[in-house]
Amino acid sequence: MSDILTSVPRRLLIGGVWADAADGATFPVDDPATGELLCHIADAGAKDARAAEDAAVDRQQEWARTAPRARAEILRRAHGLLLERTGDLARLMTAEMGKPLAEARGEVAYAAEFLRWFSEEAVRIDGGYGTLPDGGTRMLLGRRPVGPCLLVTPWNFPLAMGARKIGPAVAAGCTMVFKPAPQTPLSALALAAILQEAGLPDGVLNVLTTSRAGQVCEPLLRGGRIRKLSFTGSTEVGRLLLAQCAGTVVRTSMELGGNAPFIVFDDADLDRAVDGAVTAKMRNMGEACTAANRFLVHRPVAEEFAERLAARMGALVVGPGTRDGVDVGPLIDAEGRAKVEALVADAVERGARVLVGGRTPGGPGCFYPPTVLTDVHPASRLTETEIFGPVAAILVFDDEDEAVRRANDTPWGLVGYVFTEGLDRALRVGERLEAGMVGVNTGLVSNPAAPFGGVKQSGLGREGGRAGIEEFLEYQYLAVPVR
Known part of the structure; x- marks a missing residue:
């Protein structure tokens, strides 16, 4: 080096x-x-x-x-x-x-x-x-x-x-x-x-x-x-x-900034949705304005999606980025990690369950493990601020209107993600989202040939x-x- x-x-x-x-x-x-x-x-x-x-x-x-x-x-x-x-x-x-x-x-x-x-x-x-x-x-x-x-x-x-x-x-x-x-x-x-x-x-x-x-x-x-x-x-x-x-x-x-919703409907291909979730959440250890911040999952598939995502996130290898086989490097600094720790602690105090991760490792470096939270209360601080870390917060919805309303309930509007096998639903929900970009059945929207940017704040x-x-x-x- x-x-x-x-x-x-x-x-x-x-x-x-x-x-x-x-x-x-x-x-x-x-x-x-x-x-x-x-x-x-x-x-x-x-x-x-x-x-x-x-x-x-x-x-x-x-x-x-x-x-x-x-x-x-x-x-x-x-x-x-x-x-x-x-x-x-x-x-x-x-x-x-x-x-x-x-x-x-x-x-x-x-x-x-x-x-x-x-x-x-x-x-x-x-x-x-x-x-x-x-x-x-x-x-x-x-x-x-x-x-x-x-x-x-x-x-x-x-x-x-x-x-x-x-x-x-x-x-x-x-x-x-x-x-x-x-x-x-x-x-x-x-x-x-x-x-x-x-x-x-x-x-x-x-x-x-x-x-x-x-x-x-x-x-x-x-x-x-x-x-x-x-x-x-x-x-x-x-x-x-x-x-x-x-x-x-x-x-x-x-x-x-962003506060990206990641919406999974009950007709989604869950394998594809979990792949997309890992991509949208874990790029750059979650330190991305396009990172999925709020996972809004249709109630009939919420438990299965959470279990699958937790298994995938828990299998990721954390360590210095220079080592072979490492999937997740450190956060940028101690201040960034402290913010993530505080947001997770707040969610847990409000009743969230930790399916994987959630504990800061010892030793040098600003590492934080991939974390999946379920039963997240809508008033938790991590639902209304950019997490900028490897934490997936799962909330449940019951119908399409509720999903769109909660997705749009934020001052930010950079990107949103929609997973569904229904073309009509994909177009309908995508067009209703207050976001400059929408990924439909994909967790990656950034491309030099496409216009990148958001609406609102x-x-x-x-x-x-x-x-x-x-x-x-x-x-x-x-x-x-x-x-």
Whole structure:
């Protein structure tokens, strides 16, 4: 592992130059599986933020004029480099955030696919031409980049979330200031170095690793030169950033929290439903905004589904993600594990039964076992907050209307899951769910070719798919009178 760590830059990237923080500050990056220090990383402050903003602003006009094919080729080369270095990038990701190596390798492929997808979108940015109703004026409709962007990503998918934001920004012709999460800066720095190697010009992508997010982000959003914010994180932080964007009317796209319902009807294929439940719950140890949070199961099959799910969850192997055969790595930090412990304790106090798991193991690392709870009281705290851990809470319903009502009884609306063998029911229930995405008989909805995002307090805008590049483009309309 030491060879990988030494090969990754640990400095800020500003104007194409890797540099220490202006005040020399650094912050530690720890391994959540052991609690041991991995390294120290440059800790950007307000002065560094201004320098990164200057570099992005200075480069914007020239970068916007770059040929779409040239931007596409940069992304395509970066796509190839990511795939070539899958093993090293996966080990780096596992070291800083804990997910098992097999899952980390899958994330590298997922991240690379965003770069390939948006390389293809870069050459398909179009406009329009038409005659206005007065008959004497022609409308020329063009597209142009929104301008310098601030990209803020979370720790749970450190490579994929960076690629999902950087890819469309590069394709659209936007320059960027990129602030990754302080828990997982190494994957973001490795991605930036690969893009630099792929030919991305100096100043187009600037990277600020920092533990002082307020000092870095707020001045950029209030300053008037950053024209776009793309943020993935909690709803609480999203609200704060929206307020900071209001003064200069910064365009925003936000992928915020979730409280995903996973609905199993009595006509569902239970083998398929359990497979989907494990996928939807256990991806990234449950630390995903798309993770199934509330399992709503039709009463006639509730007991059998719970027993089957408990057997599957109980068979998963917990341990450091670097070990062969491990299915479940550590949670990101002690605070994250304490939250999961408190939510389970609250549910048990309200009458929930623990079918498997539920006890924190001893020893180093932030591990928590896969846990299945049944007889969960609807007022339990874990039904109304994002668990972000490997805990499946099962609640029972008696009819379709009740299932939909309870599924929608939340301020969030990112994703929902529906398992049924009835096509009519699948369409009817799916369309009634207040969610930006619905998985029908599948526990996996994320795909670079599809628009990812939610409704209500789960966010604004979409990432991925054709919609992903639209978030980084503006329309310009030219009226041309014809004499």
